[in-house]
Amino acid sequence: MxxxxxxxxxxxxxxxxxxxxxxxxxxxxxxxxxxxxxxxxxxxxxxxxxxxxxxxxxxxxxxxxxxxxxxxxAPIKRAVDKYQLLPEFLKVRGLVKQHLDSFNYFVNTEIKKIVRSNSRIVSSVDPSIYLRFTDVRIGEPSVTMDGVSEKLDPQTCRLSDLTYAAPIKADVEYIHGSHNQKIQSGKTDVVIGRMPIMLRSCCCVLYGKDEAELAKLGECPLDPGGYFIVKGTEKVLLIQEQLSKNRIIIDTDKKGNINASVTSSSEAIKSKTVIQMEKEKLYLMLNQFSTKKIPIMVVIKAMGMESDQEVVQMLGRDPRYSALLMPSLEECGKEGIYTQEQALGYLESKVKKPMFPSASSEKDDRVMAILKDVFLANVRVHGNNFRPKCIYVAVMIRRIMDAILNKDAMDDKDYVGNKRLELSGQLISLLFEDLFKSMITEVRRAVDNILSKPSRSSRFDFSQYIVTDKITVGLERSLSTGNWDVKRFKMNRKGMTQVLARLSFIGSLGHMTRILPQFEKSRKVSGPRALQPSQWGMLCPCDTPEGEACGLVKNLALMTHVTTDEEEGPLITLCYTLGVEDLAFLSGEELHAPNSFLVIFNGHILGKHRRPQAFSTAIRTLRRAGKVGEFVSVFVNEKQRCVYIASDGGRVCRPLVIVEKGMSKVKEHHMKELADGVRTFDDFLREGLIEYLDVNEENNALIALYEKDIKPETTHLEIEPFTILGVCAGLIPYPHHNQSPRNTYQCAMGKQAMGNIAYNQATVSDGYFTLPISLPSKTTIDDKNN
Known part of the structure; x- marks a missing residue:
């Protein structure tokens, strides 16, 4: 034959x-x-x-x-079928866990920090009269009608066009009384405003309820939450994509000059610092100076580092660095600036004149305040010790010189590791802080007006002047219109919220994982729209709209988690315990010694370590043992000779199976225990079988797709390769047999499919509700994701 x-x-x-x-x-x-x-x-x-x-x-x-x-x-034979981990992950984490975690962190931690840092309202007329906030918390969702407070549930808000909000209650301590008799007293549960509550968060009445209890409240058990109800309308606060804060980014401008830029963000101020190499000389660009470019050596001398030799030492021993710095040193000499006093005098002439000059402000004080608070605001200055800032500037200059000597040292702004995703908790935190400070200013002004009157009442009660409407109206208006106006940071963003799509259940889930870009969609640039290799497993490669938003509006992949902020203090202490040499005790020459790496924690330089691989392995071992937060990231960058440790919020990460000595740590008996209900996904994390990696740490890992691909040097294994897709793309049968644009079209059109949107669809009465299909049928082709 x-x-x-x-x-x-x-x-x-x-x-x-x-x-x-x-x-x-x-x-x-x-x-x-x-x-x-x-x-x-x-x-x-x-x-x-x-x-x-x-x-x-x-x-x-x-x-x-x-x-x-x-x-x-037959399906592909695998040593261990790990598919069951995916439904367990979704059961524990859910698709909107990042929204809920972010909002919970805000109401439990962040709001207390904001109130604590602005806790005192002192009268300028009589400084002995003050009000102090001692504590703050969020109450239960309620509404006051005819002077009576009633509990609220989400379904009532939808049907009655109400805002699902809870009172913000504060404990206050204040002085009241007449001119001669001043008494200190306190009050508890003083309402300072109302906070819109995210459904299924820890403040929501649906939190922790089982299916029967949810049915009594008229809610669908499958509804994930993660959205707000404002005036009866369901609003989603979309994930915002931003460049990473407090990180050095090396790129070029339109003229081809190499820049080192840092977008600094602290509790008090946000600023952008740029150091640029132009015509072989280094300049500082900062908004507070009238001249566009200030010689960087003048700034370094103004911070107290007068010795040129010490600056050269801080760059490293390579003679090429000192050769590149020489033109900048010569320029400083031509200006006749050799001492700190001369440098401060030079900068004073370049400072923008204040809009409302005060007689008390000294010229040197103004320059020192800019250098201390605005210039590299993320680097803290204690007293007048500017040495940490000088070292940070030296690291920025060294990175510029590395980029000149080797073009591979340039950073890519579209690289996912250089970006952060802002979630609802961070965005509401910004808005609340601005509104809270405005309320304090109004209260102080009202109290001063009363106290300045000679014929004022003998009985004066500070707590009566707290205005509740400022915070309530501000938060409600922003969520309703989608306009985020933060006056302190001159931030004015539009279209931050959207009405939750209720055309289909999949459409709702896809809407919750959508990411909005940082710049205008009308810009005709191809770079940010292109599919980045670093998006693998983090962002869906198929789910993006057509037209001008193509490639800019993205969606999270199925197992992606967005981190929230963690406490920094214990981690910094741990780093020093594991052998990091403190920056304060290092000379300029020791910084870049050949046998050591700099240790940078959330953008702050902690010091250096002589054994970077052992240090990173120790932190990873502690993370797998549960002694360190599961989302803490350690990345050893050999090119920059730095160890980056990150615990900040907004990083995208995903779970991977740990591989040791060429063997996966997840065995057959683990999966059997999972199927029997003896083990949960969190147990895999606690026992060090699975761990979360962010985009930067993936650079230190070798990840296998299947068990058959594992080599001796492999460090991790994918849970399931199809989890690189998002919620909508994951439902396409055999997507690898389709032409790529067809998958993108299906992601858009699959959300419009007619079907049952929720268990409670008969009682949902919004403009987006459509009649469900009367004769539903099973799909011809089914896959695991369905």
Whole structure:
């Protein structure tokens, strides 16, 4: 019998005497032997038909082997079927866990920090009269009607066009009384405003309820929450994409000059610092100076580092660095600036004049305040010790010089590791802080007006002047319109919130994982729209809109988690315990010693470590043992000779199976315990079988797709390769057989499919509700994701 082959137009040559063709669906190895010719032309072939009986040649060589049909139809055999981890992950984490975690962190921690840092309202007329906030918390969702407070649930808000909000209650301590008799007293549960509550968060009435209790409240058990109800309308506060704060980014401007920029963010101020190399000289660009460019050596001398030799030492021993710095040193000498006093005098002439000058402000004080609070605001200055800032500037200059000497040292702004995602908790925190400070200013002004009157009442009660409408109206208006106006930071963003899409259940889930870009969609640039390799497993490669927003509006992948902020103090202490040498005790020359790496924690330089690999391994071991937060990231950058440790919020990370000595740590018995309900996904994390990696730490890992790909140097294994897709793209059957744009079209159109949107759809009465399909049918093709 003859085996039929389909011949295509590209040919490969191989020697049949030394090559055997092994087909995976054959029961036996198919070894080619030819007697008459010594070379055989064979191309890439596809079997059309084959007979099941074996045909043998004269010498017994099998020409047409039998085909195992069962093997062809069987799924890929794996040592351990890890698929069950995916539903367990979604059961524990859910698709909107990042929204809930962010909002919970805000109401439990962040709001207390904001109130604590602005706790005192002191009268400028009589400084002995003050009010102090001692504590703050969020109450239960309620509404006051005819002077009576009633509990609220989300379904009532939807049907009655109410805002689902809870009172913000504070404990206050204040002085009241007449001129001569001043009494200190306190009050508890003073309402300072109302906070819109995210559904299913820790402040929501649905939190922790089972299916029966949710049904009594008129809620769908499958509804994930993560949105707000404002005036009866469901509003989603979309994830915002921003460049990473407090990180050095090296790039070029339009003229081709190399820049080192840092977008600093502290509790008090936000600023952008840029150091630029132009015509072989280094300049500082900062908004507070009238001259666009200030020689960087003048700034360093103004911070107290007068010795040129020490600056050269802080850059490193390589003579190329000192050669590149020489023109900047010469420029400083030409200006006649050698001391700190001369440098401060030079900068004073360049400072922008204040809009409302005060007689008390000294000229040197103004320059020092800019250098202390605005210039690199993320680097803290204690007293007048500017040495940490000088070292930070030296690291920025060194990075610029590395980029000049080697173009590979440039940073990519579109790299996911250089970005942060702002979630609802961070965005509401910004808005609340601005509104709270405005309220304090109004209260102080009202109290001063009363106290300045000579004929004021003898009974004066400070707590009566707290205005509740300022915070309530501000938060409600922003969530309703989507306009975020933060006056302190001159931030004015539009379109931050959208009405939750209720056309289909999948449409709602896809809406919750959508990411909005940082700049205008109308800009015709291809870079940010392109698919970045660093998006693998973090962002869905298919789910993006068509048209001008293509590639800019993105969606999270199925197992992506967005981190929230963690407490920094214990981690900094741990770093010093594990052998990090403190920056304060290092000389300029020791900074870049050949055998050591700088340790940078959340953008702050802690010091250096002589054994960076051992240090990073120690932190990873502690993380796997549960002694350090599961989302703490450690990244050893060999090119920059730095160890980056990150615990800040907004990083995207995903879970991966740990591989040790060429073996996956997740075994068959673990998966059996998971299937029996004995083990949960969190147990895998606690026992160090699975861990979260962010984009930067993935650079230190070698990740295998399947068990068969594991090598001795492999560090991690994918849980399931299809989790690189998002919620909508994951439902497409056989997406790898489609042309790429077809998957993108299906992501958009799949959200419009008519179907049942929720269990409580009969009682939902909003403009987006459509009649459900009356005769639902099962899909022709099904897959694991469905």
């Amino acid at each position: 003859v085996v039929h082959w389909l011949v295509t137009n590209s040919f490969d040559r191989f020697d049949p005497r030394s090559t055997s063709l092994v087909l995976p669906f054959m029961k036996i190895e198919y070894r080619l032997k030819m007697e008459e010719t010594d070379r055989l032309i064979i191309d890439r072939v596809t079997i059309v038909t084959a007979f099941l009986n074996d045909e043998r040649g004269r010498d017994g060589t099998i020409l047409s082997p039998a085909i195992d049909k069962q093997f062809l139809a």
